[in-house]
Amino acid sequence: MSIAVGEINLKLPESAAAGVLLKNLYLSCDPYMRPRMRNSSGSYVGAFQPGSVSPLLSLSLYGVAKVLESGHPNFEKGDLVWGSTGWEEYTVSTEPGQLFKIQHKDVPLSYYTGILGMPGMTAYVGLYELCSPKKGEYVYVSAASGAVGQLVGQFAKLAGCYVVGSAGSQEKVDLLKNKFGFDEAFNYKEEQDLAAALKRYFPQGIDIYFENVGGKMLDAVLGNMRLRGRIAVCGMISQYNLESPEGVHNLASLIMNRIRMEGFIVSDHYHLYPKYLEMVVPKIKEGKIVYVEDTAEGLDNAPAALVGLFYGRNVGKQVVKVADD
Numbered sequence: 531m532s533i534a535v536g537e538i539n540l541k542l543p544e545s546a547a548a549g550v551l552l553k554n555l556y557l558s559c560d561p562y563m564r565p566r567m568r569n570s571s572g573s574y575v576g577a578f579q580p581g582s583v584s585p586l587l588s589l590s591l592y593g594v595a596k597v598l599e600s601g602h603p604n605f606e607k608g609d610l611v612w613g614s615t616g617w618e619e620y621t622v623s624t625e626p627g628q629l630f631k632i633q634h635k636d637v638p639l640s641y642y643t644g645i646l647g648m649p650g651m652t653a654y655v656g657l658y659e660l661c662s663p664k665k666g667e668y669v670y671v672s673a674a675s676g677a678v679g680q681l682v683g684q685f686a687k688l689a690g691c692y693v694v695g696s697a698g699s700q701e702k703v704d705l706l707k708n709k710f711g712f713d714e715a716f717n718y719k720e721e722q723d724l725a726a727a728l729k730r731y732f733p734q735g736i737d738i739y740f741e742n743v744g745g746k747m748l749d750a751v752l753g754n755m756r757l758r759g760r761i762a763v764c765g766m767i768s769q770y771n772l773e774s775p776e777g778v779h780n781l782a783s784l785i786m787n788r789i790r791m792e793g794f795i796v797s798d799h800y801h802l803y804p805k806y807l808e809m810v811v812p813k814i815k816e817g818k819i820v821y822v823e824d825t826a827e828g829l830d831n832a833p834a835a836l837v838g839l840f841y842g843r844n845v846g847k848q849v850v851k852v853a854d855d
């Protein structure tokens with residue numbers, strides 16, 4: 531069967547007869563796409579291949595799409611899905627195992643690029659699974675107003691923690707305090723001495739650090755951790771554009787303070803997705819968790835939106851709207 535789009539007839543090619551044909555609705559801009567632009571990719575997924583649209587590797591680019599045609603038993607025409615798609619209007623997915631069928635449709639579809647998709651799972655796994663927050667603990671989140679950070683802060687508040695976040699503008703600091711309910715927030719760009727700033731906000735030290743930034747921020751945090759603290763190493767965006775990463779000097783704090791510092795990749799934890807949905811969907815509907823998005827309109831604006839992540843232009847989750855469903 532083929533689907534007419536203007537002059538073109540779209541259909542699943544023979545070589546992908548067991549796959550699905552997708553119409554992309556929303557695409558996600560994610561920081562990990564930057565390391566994939568290097569030849570010797572410092573990324574946990576392969577480097578992009580110049581000239582190809584977007585390689586459907588084992589894990590590719592995230593988006594929300596509608597199934598136009600399916601040769602796969604798990605999907606049928608009209609299904610809405612999120613997961614691995616391409617930065618293009620239509621995608622032939624030969625790996626439908628990388629797609630999740632959308633069950634809850636009474637929330638904004640774009641949420642499946644954020645709170646109900648990969649960044650939401652990242653916040654959930656990094657905070658709850660790796661750091662086991664307890665009531666009264668002191669939690670610090672960097673890049674706190676972004677796709678992941680805004681959720682880490684709200685989840686930590688739900689766990690009864692004291693939460694401080696940092697971000698790169700007054701607008702974002704206000705958002706953290708007034709919209710997401712962080713106890714305190716500061717603009718890291720206005721601080722000459724990050725370690726001193728953290729001491730001001732955490733005179734008693736930090737129990738849990740959710741690491742999104744790396745470099746100087748990590749060093750400053752290491753000097754302010756409490757005994758038996760935990761650090762979830764989620765990302766290091768301050769390093770992604772550097773030719774050679776900055777050194778970290780305060781690692782001895784891990785020994786002195788018996789700190790557990792653990793890196794993770796969200797895709798190793800997708801078996802927890804149903805459990806996560808069970809927790810988060812009611813909270814969205816009850817207004818106990820809010821989510822802020824920054825939407826770019828049209829595929830043409832996607833590259834600028836992606837670049838904007840590295841200048842802090844996005845306020846909230848950066849999404850690109852490609853088409854109506």
Ligand code: NDP
Binds near residue numbers: 649674677743766838
């Ligand atoms: P965001 O929505 O937070 O966007 C990136 C933000 O990072 C920018 O808005 C900017 O905010 C901040 N930033 C950019 N450059 C710098 C810099 N040099 N120093 C400090 N802050 C900077 O992105 P996400 O929430 O999607 O991702 C957050 C982190 O989580 C990233 O490091 C990402 O790689 C990581 N990640 C890891 C996953 C995993 O499986 N381990 C999965 C998903 C994300 P500001 O204005 O505040 O500076």
